[in-house]
Amino acid sequence: MQVEITREYIEQVEEAIARQDKGFILSTMADMHPADVITVLYELDTNESKYVMDLLPPEVGAEILSDLDYDIRSDFLSYFTSAEIARYINLMDSDDAVDILNEESVQVREEVIGLLENEEKASYILDLLRYEEDCAGGLMAKELIKVNQNWRVRQCIEEIRRQAEDVERIYTVYVVDNRDVLVGRVSVKALLLSRDDKLVKDISNPDVISIESFRDENEVVSVMRKYDLEAIPVVNVQGRLLGRITIDDVVDVMQEQAELSRQLMTGITENVEEDDSVFRISRSRLPWLIIGMVGGLLAAQFMGLFEADIAVLPAVALFVPLITATGGNVGIQSSSIIIQTLSSNAVIFENFAQRILKLVMVALLNALIISALVFAFTYLFRQELRLAIVVSAALFSVVMVASLMGTVTPMILDKFGINPAVAAGPFITTANDLLGLAIYFGIAHLLYNL
Amino acid sequence: MQVEITREYIEQVEEAIARQDKGFILSTMADMHPADVITVLYELDTNESKYVMDLLPPEVGAEILSDLDYDIRSDFLSYFTSAEIARYINLMDSDDAVDILNEESVQVREEVIGLLENEEKASYILDLLRYEEDCAGGLMAKELIKVNQNWRVRQCIEEIRRQAEDVERIYTVYVVDNRDVLVGRVSVKALLLSRDDKLVKDISNPDVISIESFRDENEVVSVMRKYDLEAIPVVNVQGRLLGRITIDDVVDVMQEQAELSRQLMTGITENVEEDDSVFRISRSRLPWLIIGMVGGLLAAQFMGLFEADIAVLPAVALFVPLITATGGNVGIQSSSIIIQTLSSNAVIFENFAQRILKLVMVALLNALIISALVFAFTYLFRQELRLAIVVSAALFSVVMVASLMGTVTPMILDKFGINPAVAAGPFITTANDLLGLAIYFGIAHLLYNL
Numbered sequence: 001m002q003v004e005i006t007r008e009y010i011e012q013v014e015e016a017i018a019r020q021d022k023g024f025i026l027s028t029m030a031d032m033h034p035a036d037v038i039t040v041l042y043e044l045d046t047n048e049s050k051y052v053m054d055l056l057p058p059e060v061g062a063e064i065l066s067d068l069d070y071d072i073r074s075d076f077l078s079y080f081t082s083a084e085i086a087r088y089i090n091l092m093d094s095d096d097a098v099d100i101l102n103e104e105s106v107q108v109r110e111e112v113i114g115l116l117e118n119e120e121k122a123s124y125i126l127d128l129l130r131y132e133e134d135c136a137g138g139l140m141a142k143e144l145i146k147v148n149q150n151w152r153v154r155q156c157i158e159e160i161r162r163q164a165e166d167v168e169r170i171y172t173v174y175v176v177d178n179r180d181v182l183v184g185r186v187s188v189k190a191l192l193l194s195r196d197d198k199l200v201k202d203i204s205n206p207d208v209i210s211i212e213s214f215r216d217e218n219e220v221v222s223v224m225r226k227y228d229l230e231a232i233p234v235v236n237v238q239g240r241l242l243g244r245i246t247i248d249d250v251v252d253v254m255q256e257q258a259e260l261s262r263q264l265m266t267g268i269t270e271n272v273e274e275d276d277s278v279f280r281i282s283r284s285r286l287p288w289l290i291i292g293m294v295g296g297l298l299a300a301q302f303m304g305l306f307e308a309d310i311a312v313l314p315a316v317a318l319f320v321p322l323i324t325a326t327g328g329n330v331g332i333q334s335s336s337i338i339i340q341t342l343s344s345n346a347v348i349f350e351n352f353a354q355r356i357l358k359l360v361m362v363a364l365l366n367a368l369i370i371s372a373l374v375f376a377f378t379y380l381f382r383q384e385l386r387l388a389i390v391v392s393a394a395l396f397s398v399v400m401v402a403s404l405m406g407t408v409t410p411m412i413l414d415k416f417g418i419n420p421a422v423a424a425g426p427f428i429t430t431a432n433d434l435l436g437l438a439i440y441f442g443i444a445h446l447l448y449n450l
Numbered sequence: 451m452q453v454e455i456t457r458e459y460i461e462q463v464e465e466a467i468a469r470q471d472k473g474f475i476l477s478t479m480a481d482m483h484p485a486d487v488i489t490v491l492y493e494l495d496t497n498e499s500k501y502v503m504d505l506l507p508p509e510v511g512a513e514i515l516s517d518l519d520y521d522i523r524s525d526f527l528s529y530f531t532s533a534e535i536a537r538y539i540n541l542m543d544s545d546d547a548v549d550i551l552n553e554e555s556v557q558v559r560e561e562v563i564g565l566l567e568n569e570e571k572a573s574y575i576l577d578l579l580r581y582e583e584d585c586a587g588g589l590m591a592k593e594l595i596k597v598n599q600n601w602r603v604r605q606c607i608e609e610i611r612r613q614a615e616d617v618e619r620i621y622t623v624y625v626v627d628n629r630d631v632l633v634g635r636v637s638v639k640a641l642l643l644s645r646d647d648k649l650v651k652d653i654s655n656p657d658v659i660s661i662e663s664f665r666d667e668n669e670v671v672s673v674m675r676k677y678d679l680e681a682i683p684v685v686n687v688q689g690r691l692l693g694r695i696t697i698d699d700v701v702d703v704m705q706e707q708a709e710l711s712r713q714l715m716t717g718i719t720e721n722v723e724e725d726d727s728v729f730r731i732s733r734s735r736l737p738w739l740i741i742g743m744v745g746g747l748l749a750a751q752f753m754g755l756f757e758a759d760i761a762v763l764p765a766v767a768l769f770v771p772l773i774t775a776t777g778g779n780v781g782i783q784s785s786s787i788i789i790q791t792l793s794s795n796a797v798i799f800e801n802f803a804q805r806i807l808k809l810v811m812v813a814l815l816n817a818l819i820i821s822a823l824v825f826a827f828t829y830l831f832r833q834e835l836r837l838a839i840v841v842s843a844a845l846f847s848v849v850m851v852a853s854l855m856g857t858v859t860p861m862i863l864d865k866f867g868i869n870p871a872v873a874a875g876p877f878i879t880t881a882n883d884l885l886g887l888a889i890y891f892g893i894a895h896l897l898y899n900l
Contacts, residue, residue, distance in 0.1 A: 325880065330735075
């Protein structure tokens with residue numbers, strides 16, 4: 001990386017494109033890693049990016065297309081003919097090729113597949129297009145190295161030489177029987193360390209962790225994480241070897257999940273970044289702001305029922321922020337803990353009743369401490385016993401109810417197949433605000449006989 | 451995995467331990483993956499776990515210790531003698547060994563190192579102990595495969611056979627010069643495909659991305675993610691090859707970061723899981739609840755200044771939840787977007803003034819929409835023009851101020867080296883509650899001339 005990517009360099013590239021100076025672009029980008037070229041392309045407009053892509057070698061272009069953000073990619077590809085796309089697809093791993101083709105219209109997809117020169121790649125792609133994107137089959141690539149268990153090491157190494165042309169990273173060599181059923185694995189290391197005339201089955205390891213093609217991507221992540229795998233073979237229900245998933249794809253899935261759940265928890269509805277447009281950022285934030293606003297207006301309507309009470313005893317109104325804030329904080333904490341359990345697939349050897357009992361114990365402990373403190377402070381500052389009782393009793397109930405809401409809502413959403421992180425953000429807060437106010441004014445109304 | 455890990459199986463294991471039935475444990479755990487054994491150990495008490503560990507082969511025990519949660523591990527290891535620990539450390543990769551030794555007292559650490567039979571391992575460990583845990587040097591292992599650029603392929607394969615005994619996964623073979631400076635890389639695939647008498651320098655690739663030992667772990671994660679690496683070589687400032695970091699360690703760092711930032715954002719101060727004890731979960735949640743409570747009490751004190759106003763015009767109090775909830779939502783959204791930028795090390799080619807301008811534009815757009823809606827609803831429901839003006843003007847200001855707070859606070863914290871995610875949760879919410887109330891009552895007091 002001789003060239004540092006700075007604002008000045010980007011400007012130089014733009015000027016070079018404007019005066020069609022191919023030499024400058026090729027000489028500065030020749031040794032650049034595709035990931036760095038992408039950083040440059042993100043700063044150019046689409047026509048300029050297309051100009052750069054046409055100059056670069058197709059192998060580099062294929063890597064760039066594989067790594068591009070998917071929301072930018074399909075827009076970018078509309079500047080390419082099907083023949084140009086096919087030239088890049090020829091050079092890609094089948095999983096990346098399918099990701100790209102899935103973003104295109106059926107027409108473009110069919111055209112591109114028809115134009116592929118590499119027939120094996122074309123058949124791989126047709127095979128992979130059948131799978132849902134978020135299951136193991138949708139994540140796998142067809143490219144892998146497999147050997148028959150009855151071969152000798154010599155024959156294996158020959159076969160690996162032949163297959164390896166097509167496979168970027170070997171990781172593990174998979175061992176299959178005559179019906180293509182996965183029966184084991186053998187490392188390149190073991191092959192290197194073995195005598196030429198040994199049988200594969202004698203040096204292979206039968207303990208091979210695989211995953212069925214229909215499994216959900218979350219399951220793929222947790223199995224690969226649990227067993228520290230850099231690649232996992234994918235099999236069908238009969239155990240036949242279909243493909244493999246590599247760790248880089250799983251890292252991407254993890255990153256997407258982390259971002260998605262953070263966005264859901266903070267009430268942002270689209271995948272936005274700071275350098276997106278003002279309009280797009282604003283739009284991603286409005287839905288939850290409006291839901292929060294409706295909640296606030298409902299709260300105002302509800303408190304309006306007690307307007308006469310407030311006029312008589314304005315002190316009651318002073319503790320409204322305390323009640324709503326505590327309800328919100330407790331609700332988010334509770335949902336955070338349960339969402340962590342739900343998303344980690346952790347085996348918890350406690351039944352539903354035990355879990356709820358523990359939840360109630362935690363809530364009880366925190367509710368007692370918080371409401372005792374608030375009782376003391378309120379009494380100290382305002383010297384009104386009845387007010388202190390109302391506020392602390394309401395707070396106690398709010399902590400209990402918010403804990404329950406925060407835990408049970410994500411569990412219910414999860415049961416219905418909805419991402420439970422939805423419940424962790426503004427939704428829980430808004431619901432808890434309303435519930436908390438109902439409890440507070442209910443108790444105040446009763447205890448003051450207003 | 452013949453044995454399924456169920457509650458029944460755990461009970462059978464406990465009974466087998468009680469009656470010292472080694473046969474049952476060995477026969478059911480013989481084919482179990484170490485990660486599954488860990489799931490079983492988590493359900494046993496420490497004495498029972500120690501009993502199982504003593505029965506298992508030391509290679510399995512070494513893998514179990516490497517993968518154990520660090521907060522459980524140091525407690526568990528207190529049941530082992532230094533000689534027993536040394537026996538496991540002998541069989542571990544140096545990075546895992548150092549992680550474990552770093553959790554032990556200086557005395558145990560020295561004893562264990564003194565007892566290591568594998569002298570190369572001992573020297574690796576002494577070398578690695580010098581690095582901070584959260585930098586590249588602290589993540590790397592010394593085990594790797596390197597060859598001299600002046601060797602022939604034949605000599606390389608011999609050398610790899612020799613070195614590979616010690617290295618679990620090869621990934622890439624690193625090429626160094628006579629002074630041990632990293633000059634390139636060569637894949638096992640390229641070695642397999644090349645003629646025996648070729649020189650390494652003729653088949654090696656000089657483009658090798660490395661990282662210096664003092665770099666922060668976040669930098670390691672972003673470089674490996676950006677360039678899709680499954681391993682990265684670590685060098686010193688002179689470029690000498692020191693070790694390598696593998697993707698599995700980076701996945702662990704990513705997971706930790708994601709969990710940490712989620713916990714910070716939801717106001718949980720310790721790394722808790724649902725199956726921790728009631729006391730521990732409760733303790734992890736109290737600090738933020740108390741901070742929120744203090745905020746609520748301060749809000750009550752502050753609103754107390756306007757108690758007379760509320761008595762005259764109780765309708766003002768009704769919109770308090772709307773004001774605080776909107777401030778909270780806007781603040782969290784803003785901080786979420788800026789924290790994403792700060793944590794992704796994204797290159798943003800906008801200067802500070804441009805970024806603030808964009809922030810103000812987004813805030814302005816959302817503030818206008820929200821306050822116009824609230825004006826319309828308030829006027830419609832209550833038919834009081836002045837109240838509608840007060841509420842919507844306050845809301846407009848709150849959205850602007852909360853956006854600014856939510857963006858600037860994380861940036862300032864980041865400047866001072868504090869994890870900006872701290873600012874995303876209850877902290878921003880509490881501060882915005884107070885600010886929002888001040889703005890609201892200030893405007894109400896002015897416009898009503900109370």
